[in-house]
Each structure stands twice: as structure tokens, then as C-alpha cells.
Amino acid sequence: MMLFRLAARNLRRNIRRTIITTGAMSFALAVMIFFTGFLDGYLGEFEHNITALNLSMIQIHHPDYRDDPSIYHTIDDTPELLARLEEAGYRVAPRMYSYGLAAAEDQSAGVVIRGVDTLREPRVTELFRHISIGRFLSATDSIPDNKGVVIGRKLARTLNVDPGDEVVIVSQAADGSIANDLFYVSGILKGVSETIDRSGFFITQAAFMELMGAGDDAHQIAVMPPQGMSLEQATAEVSALAVGMETLNWRELAPDAAEMLDISRISMFLLYLIAYAAIGLVILNAMLMAVFERIREFGIMKALGVRPAQVWWIVNAEALFQTLIAIVVGTALGLPITWYFSRFGMDMSFIASGAVFSGIALDPVITPVITRSTVLNPALFLAAMVWIAVIYPGLKAAVIRPVKAIYYR
Numbered sequence: 001m002m003l004f005r006l007a008a009r010n011l012r013r014n015i016r017r018t019i020i021t022t023g024a025m026s027f028a029l030a031v032m033i034f035f036t037g038f039l040d041g042y043l044g045e046f047e048h049n050i051t052a053l054n055l056s057m058i059q060i061h062h063p064d065y066r067d068d069p070s071i072y073h074t075i076d077d078t079p080e081l082l083a084r085l086e087e088a089g090y091r092v093a094p095r096m097y098s099y100g101l102a103a104a105e106d107q108s109a110g111v112v113i114r115g116v117d118t119l120r121e122p123r124v125t126e127l128f129r130h131i132s133i134g135r136f137l138s139a140t141d142s143i144p145d146n147k148g149v150v151i152g153r154k155l156a157r158t159l160n161v162d163p164g165d166e167v168v169i170v171s172q173a174a175d176g177s178i179a180n181d182l183f184y185v186s187g188i189l190k191g192v193s194e195t196i197d198r199s200g201f202f203i204t205q206a207a208f209m210e211l212m213g214a215g216d217d218a219h220q221i222a223v224m225p226p227q228g229m230s231l232e233q234a235t236a237e238v239s240a241l242a243v244g245m246e247t248l249n250w251r252e253l254a255p256d257a258a259e260m261l262d263i264s265r266i267s268m269f270l271l272y273l274i275a276y277a278a279i280g281l282v283i284l285n286a287m288l289m290a291v292f293e294r295i296r297e298f299g300i301m302k303a304l305g306v307r308p309a310q311v312w313w314i315v316n317a318e319a320l321f322q323t324l325i326a327i328v329v330g331t332a333l334g335l336p337i338t339w340y341f342s343r344f345g346m347d348m349s350f351i352a353s354g355a356v357f358s359g360i361a362l363d364p365v366i367t368p369v370i371t372r373s374t375v376l377n378p379a380l381f382l383a384a385m386v387w388i389a390v391i392y393p394g395l396k397a398a399v400i401r402p403v404k405a406i407y408y409r
Helices: 002-013 015-055 078-087 153-159 194-199 205-212 231-241 255-293 295-303 308-344 372-398 402-406
Strands: 058-061 091-104 107-116 131-134 148-151 166-172 178-189 200-204 220-224 246-249
Touching: 002 015, 002 308, 015 255, 015 308, 015 372, 058 231, 078 091, 078 220, 078 231, 091 153, 091 205, 107 153, 107 166, 107 194, 107 205, 148 153, 148 166, 153 178, 153 194, 166 205, 178 205, 194 200, 200 205, 231 246, 255 295, 255 308, 255 372, 295 308, 295 402, 308 372
Parallel strands: 107 200, 148 178
Antiparallel strands: 058 220, 058 246, 091 107, 091 166, 091 220, 131 178, 148 200, 166 178
16 A cells, blocks of 8 residues: 555656546547447448348359359258248348349449348348438339339439439340330439449339249348348258258458458458557657656665565556556547437548449448447557566566666666
8 A cells, every 4th residue: 555655656657647648548548439430330331231231141142153143053952041031030131133234314334133021131230221212122112013123222323314204124024025115214323332322223023024034033032130140050051951052151252341441350350459548658658758767766766675565566566556546537538529420420421422432332431339348448558568668667667776767867
């Protein structure tokens, strides 16, 4: 207890240095709390866009479909497989794909036609919430004969259409004949991915089967595992249920995006290291100054019987007090700022409007998140760097020879 009283007294003796040192630590902690929440929110939103807007967590395909996306490479016995997966607790949605040419008045563009199950699709993705204008497809759509279509935003600009406008689609049916029909624009999507933005053409599964003369076997099954199940376990279980089919999770389907997320998390650790290394140098300098100013004092203390370990602990106790104060002040500064932007978001459209990475559209409004690690990780990093920085000053004070220290000038 005496050691802590001595440490507190020493901090009060040079209050200006104490305030400057503690203030630098507090500012660094506040900045890192905000940065941690910001980056966690950004990476979480990016991963959410990958899985919840299009890919889902896991996809099943015919083994040859990804290399040769033919209308004939369908998943065998799709209804039976869907039933097995749902019985095992998975949320699933079948998707049917083909290619065609969409035209509106004198404009035309190549499109990827996707037939979606309007009841199951909302269980695996949030695409239905990502409508910019109009509405998503519905099994009870008021558009005649279920002929509604949802299209990507860039495709809408290319065709110069709005909700309610007519679009003609031309393709090749499953029997080799010409498939063509008239659809009405139900809605236009916000930015999802480069492919969907430029060529996304979503119709109901029933309309796809009628247009293409296809059966009920899908080209892709999107799968979302039960809450709490790891991605690796879910991938293995789905693969075991979908015997003979290709089963891939989102990290395998979008390796560039997965690598970007991993690198970003490593970069966050490196930024911690760089920022707190700078703070460590400030602490090292301040503690060395405090030691050299009190060399005679430490010498007298050792001459009176204070052991080297006790001297070392006095210096460490001073750093501990400053660290605790910095954690309280830094948290009090950083958390309210992070909380504010977590409520209202940060609009980065002035530097990131329309940004795309690995084909995935990035939302320019970033919402920081606050979790236990948002505060805990920066605080632990700060404490570790301060402890490392104070080792040398503490040892310097501990090994001072009393006689030499008393006559130190």
C-alpha cells in the first residue's frame, strides 16, 4: 500500500507531465475505440452484403454448372433435396438461371434471367429489402399472369425503364426453341453486385418455368445454416445431404472478398501496434524523465533499505495509475462518439459512392458497431504497450547504486 501512495505522490509532484502523458494515452484509446467500432461495422456490413444480398452462406450446384452454366445442368431431384435440407433445419431457396436479351423500346441489353421462389428466397437473402424503386416479386402480384420482373439499377438505366414499364425478354428455351415474353417492371434494385446491377433480371420461378419450358429442377440452391452453426460444420453437413452435387460456402465462392476481410482484420491489429507503439515511446520518454529527475531520491530510498524490486514496482505503479485513468477517460470520450455514429451512420459517399470490391457493391453509409471487444481490445493493447514501455525505466531505477545516485548531478 505504501508503494502505491508513493506512486500517487510522485504523479502529483509533476502534474503537467502527468496530464500530458495521460492525455496522450486517453486520446489514443478514444481514437482506437472509434476505429475498432468503425472497422468492425464496415467489415460486418461487407460480409453481410456478400451473404445476405446474393450468395447466402452456402450454395449447391450441379458438378458441371459453374464451369459450363448450361440450362441443362440442373440439380437432380431438387424438390426431394430441398425437403431433406429443410428437415435438417436449414433454410433453402432454389434458383433457376438462363441468359437472354432484354429490350425496352429502342434499348436492349444482355441479362441473366433468375427464376426465384418468392416464398423461400426471403428466408435466405435480404434482396427483397434492397429495392430502390417499386417492390419485389410476390406470388400474389397484381401484375397480370405473374409477369413482374425486378432488375438491377444499371440495367434499368441502360433500358431507360421505371416501375410499370414493359420489357421484352428473348432467350432459348430448354427444348431449343425461341423463348420470348413480355414482362412488367415491378421494382429496381439498389447496388448489390456488379453482375446483378448490370444484368440482373429476376422473375418468379413459375414464370421462368413457363418462359423456358423447364421442369422444377433448379440450377442452384442457396442455403442458410441454423443460428450458431459454424460455416465449416454446415458446409460438411450440406455436402453430405447433397450427394453427387457441388457444395461450396461463401468463402469458396468469393475467395477475393474473403481474403480482403482477413487482410483487413490483420491490418487492424497492425494499426493497433503502430498507434500504441507511438504511445509507448511517449510513455518511455516520460518515465525516463521521471527516473532521471529522481535518481538521488531513489538512491536515498535504496540506502534506507528499499529493495530494488520495490523501486521497480513504484515506477510500474505510476504507469498503472496513468493507464487506469487513461482507460476511464478514453472510454468516456470514445464510446459516445462511436454510439452516435452507430445510431446515425457515417455517410462516406463523398469518397466511396458506388464503390465495388470483388464485384460486391459497398454501401457508402457505414454504421460502426459497439461490442465488448470494441473497448476491451484497445484497452488491453494500451495496457500491454504501457507495461512494455515502462520495463526499461523501472529497471533503470531498480539497479541504481545508492552511493553513486546520492552524488548524481
